[in-house]
Amino acid sequence: xxxxxxxxxxxxxxxxxxxxxxxxxxxxxxNDFYVAGGGVHPLANGMATAADxxxxxxxxxxxxxxxxxxRDGAFYLMGWTGGYVLLALLLAPYLRKFxxxxxxxxxxxxxxxxxxxxxxxxxxxxxxxxxVCGQMQGAGIVFSRFLEVDITTGVIIGMAIVFFYAVLGxxxxxxxxQVAQYCVLIFAYMVPAIxxxxxxxxxxxxxxxxxxELTAEYGGGYLLDRLDSLSQDLGxxxxxxxxxxxxxxxxxxxxxxxxxxxxxxxxIRFFTVPSVRDARKSAAYALIFIAILYxxxxxxxxxxxxxxxxxxxxxxxxxxxxWFSTWETTQLISFDxxxxxxxxxxxxxxxxxxxxxxxxxxxxxxxxxxxxxNWVIALVAAGAxxxxxxxxxxxxxxxxxxxxxxxxxxxxxxxxxxKQELLFARLAIFVAILIAGYFGINPPGFVAEVVAFAFGLxxxxxxxxIVLGIFYRRMNREGAIAGMLAGFLFTAGYIVAFxxxxxxxxxxxxxxxGISPEGIGTLGTLINTVVALTVSRLYPAPPRDIQNxxxxxxxxxxxxxxxxxx
Amino acid sequence: MRDKHARAYWRANVRILAGLLSVWxxxxxxxxxLLADTLDAIRFGGFKLGFWIAxxxxxxxxxxxxxxxVVLMDRLDARYRSDSEQGVSREDQS
Numbered sequence: 001x002x003x004x005x006x007x008x009x010x011x012x013x014x015x016x017x018x019x020x021x022x023x024x025x026x027x028x029x030x031n032d033f034y035v036a037g038g039g040v041h042p043l044a045n046g047m048a049t050a051a052d053x054x055x056x057x058x059x060x061x062x063x064x065x066x067x068x069x070x071r072d073g074a075f076y077l078m079g080w081t082g083g084y085v086l087l088a089l090l091l092a093p094y095l096r097k098f099x100x101x102x103x104x105x106x107x108x109x110x111x112x113x114x115x116x117x118x119x120x121x122x123x124x125x126x127x128x129x130x131x132v133c134g135q136m137q138g139a140g141i142v143f144s145r146f147l148e149v150d151i152t153t154g155v156i157i158g159m160a161i162v163f164f165y166a167v168l169g170x171x172x173x174x175x176x177x178q179v180a181q182y183c184v185l186i187f188a189y190m191v192p193a194i195x196x197x198x199x200x201x202x203x204x205x206x207x208x209x210x211x212x213e214l215t216a217e218y219g220g221g222y223l224l225d226r227l228d229s230l231s232q233d234l235g236x237x238x239x240x241x242x243x244x245x246x247x248x249x250x251x252x253x254x255x256x257x258x259x260x261x262x263x264x265x266x267x268i269r270f271f272t273v274p275s276v277r278d279a280r281k282s283a284a285y286a287l288i289f290i291a292i293l294y295x296x297x298x299x300x301x302x303x304x305x306x307x308x309x310x311x312x313x314x315x316x317x318x319x320x321x322x323w324f325s326t327w328e329t330t331q332l333i334s335f336d337x338x339x340x341x342x343x344x345x346x347x348x349x350x351x352x353x354x355x356x357x358x359x360x361x362x363x364x365x366x367x368x369x370x371x372x373x374n375w376v377i378a379l380v381a382a383g384a385x386x387x388x389x390x391x392x393x394x395x396x397x398x399x400x401x402x403x404x405x406x407x408x409x410x411x412x413x414x415x416x417x418x419k420q421e422l423l424f425a426r427l428a429i430f431v432a433i434l435i436a437g438y439f440g441i442n443p444p445g446f447v448a449e450v451v452a453f454a455f456g457l458x459x460x461x462x463x464x465x466i467v468l469g470i471f472y473r474r475m476n477r478e479g480a481i482a483g484m485l486a487g488f489l490f491t492a493g494y495i496v497a498f499x500x501x502x503x504x505x506x507x508x509x510x511x512x513x514g515i516s517p518e519g520i521g522t523l524g525t526l527i528n529t530v531v532a533l534t535v536s537r538l539y540p541a542p543p544r545d546i547q548n549x550x551x552x553x554x555x556x557x558x559x560x561x562x563x564x565x566x
Numbered sequence: 567m568r569d570k571h572a573r574a575y576w577r578a579n580v581r582i583l584a585g586l587l588s589v590w591x592x593x594x595x596x597x598x599x600l601l602a603d604t605l606d607a608i609r610f611g612g613f614k615l616g617f618w619i620a621x622x623x624x625x626x627x628x629x630x631x632x633x634x635x636v637v638l639m640d641r642l643d644a645r646y647r648s649d650s651e652q653g654v655s656r657e658d659q660s
Contacts, residue, residue: 066621071602071616071617071620071621073621074598074599074620074621074624077620077621077624077625078594078598078620078624078625081624081625081628082590082594082624082628084628084632085586085587085590085628085631085632086587086590088632088635089583089586089587089632089635090583093639207622210612211610211611211612211613211618212611212612213612222611222612223612224612224613224614224617225612240606240614240617241603241606242602242603246599246600249599250595250599250600253594253595253598253599254595257594277639277640277643280635280636280639280640281636283632283636284629284632284633284635284636287628287629287632288629291625291626291628291629294625295622295625295626298621298622551572554572554575554576554579555572555575555576
């Protein structure tokens with residue numbers, strides 16, 4: 001059977017499963033719609049969180065980025081898992097104890113202010129939009145390559161599926177669909193990785209395989225040593241050594257960590273479990289499920305890079321395997337025979353290099369480059385779609401609750417009934433999908449790069465406001481609002497300036513303190529914190545009942561209410 | 567009585583957080599970034615240590631940190647709950 005036929009089978013089966021689950025778990029109340037009735041088992045919530053969290057960027061782009069960045073790629077690995085530690089320790093249990101639906105709810109109530117709530121709504125919606133566009137774009141790439149439809153049609157199919165189960169099931173539908181999507185995506189990620197690891201090193205565990213010796217067929221010697229020497233021979237940087245400035249790596253890692261902890265669609269996942277204890281547990285499960293993929297990704301990156309260099313360098317163009325031409329037609333690989341010798345010269349030197357490889361295709365093309373069976377190649381497509389759609393659904397839900405619950409019910413139209421609120425929530429998802437689809441078809445950049453900006457913005461706006469709200473009782477509304485605005489505007493301004501206004505100046509000499517736009521969120525977080533602390537000193541402490549609320553959040557949830565309220 | 571318990575609980579909680587977050591900072595920022603080049607001098611198998619910590623080891627440590635956190639907090643919750651229940655019953659008797 002051909003790859004395309006297998007792909008149709010896998011995609012149809014997995015989509016059928018998601019739709020079946022959506023019908024089975026329809027949402028009846030706003031409570032179901034926003035937080036799945038608050039009764040999700042921590043294990044299921046852990047899987048759903050992992051799927052929610054691991055986006056098209058993690059699945060499709062990350063290993064590819066690492067394979068081009070070498071050791072520096074670790075900022076994605078450490079940033080996106082280390083942030084989980086912050087989330088689990090500093091935010092999840094307290095926000096669960098607080099017990100409302102959304103992040104703007106927390107900000108609005110904790111800072112007793114409609115303006116704070118509005119600022120939080122604005123940040124939540126902008127962060128989620130930036131992120132969701134990346135997902136739609138990822139889904140589009142998969143559709144266009146594997147189902148051979150054009151990207152526009154691909155994005156529209158993806159939009160229709162997400163729309164169906166997000167609108168029908170709300171958080172409940174999304175949660176149980178995400179459990180299924182986690183299983184699909186982790187299976188799809190691990191199978192080719194294990195295959196390739198076995199082929200290249202004889203070790204079935206990729207995490208160990210990429211530190212092992214190559215089999216005789218691949219020429220023996222340690223894989224990473226081979227990769228280093230291949231890279232050096234072709235004029236690329238040594239794979240296992242850092243290239244970027246240390247402070248830049250430091251700041252990017254921190255921005256991704258603070259951003260992870262501040263992403264509204266991940267935070268709300270902890271509102272769906274029954275108790276504080278379950279919130280902690282489900283954070284642990286989630287990180288275990290995430291770590292399976294995240295420790296495999298660097299192995300995949302090293303395998304893919306070695307294979308790519310081995311296969312294409314100095315190969316005769318006419319004799320290249322068929323995957324090369326299929327990816328050429330999507331324009332994600334391009335070859336320009338500059339010296340006219342009919343061979344591919346792949347080099348780190350821009351003068352003599354003849355091959356351009358889009359970083360986003362490394363995971364998708366990897367099974368083909370390694371000549372794995374057709375069904376494995378097709379499986380990867382289904383997995384990538386699962387990753388893109390699960391994250392898109394979670395983000396769309398944040399956008400919709402931000403509009404229907406935070407903006408309409410809590411701020412503008414407090415009189416609406418639950419039924420009307422539910423209707424507005426569904427309408428908001430519809431509009432959000434249309435906008436996300438538009439940006440998916442007309443994308444602003446690389447998937448993972450776009451996503452990295454969402455993290456910077458989340459880090460600079462939410463993270464300090466929430467952490468200070470829990471750990472610093474005296475933080476008042478003036479401080480929090482000033483901090484969020486300062487952090488968000490500074491970070492957004494820096495990114496827009498270097499990426500869109502004067503992109504030609506976006507080089508280390510012009511960056512402030514050598515920090516790239518990807519890492520500037522960390523500075524934004526610091527600015528937010530300093531501004532918040534300074535401004536809060538100039539205004540009176542928050543009212544007594546707010547301080548009591550903070551005390552309350554800090555206590556474990558299992559304590560009977562009578563003990564907390566004498 | 568109750569307030570005292572609440573404060574003791576919060577202090578114990580913050581101590582746990584401070585301990586775990588220091589490990590978190592040390593493994594990722596110190597070992598994985600600042601000292602990565604130095605640690606690369608040590609090799610095991612095909613891995614250089616700094617490279618391995620940055621791309622693998624730190625993630626395993628993160629998982630362990632969260633599991634330790636769950637266990638410690640469960641214990642702390644249990645202790646606090648039994649303490650405060652005793653406190654309440656003692657108050658009732660008096």
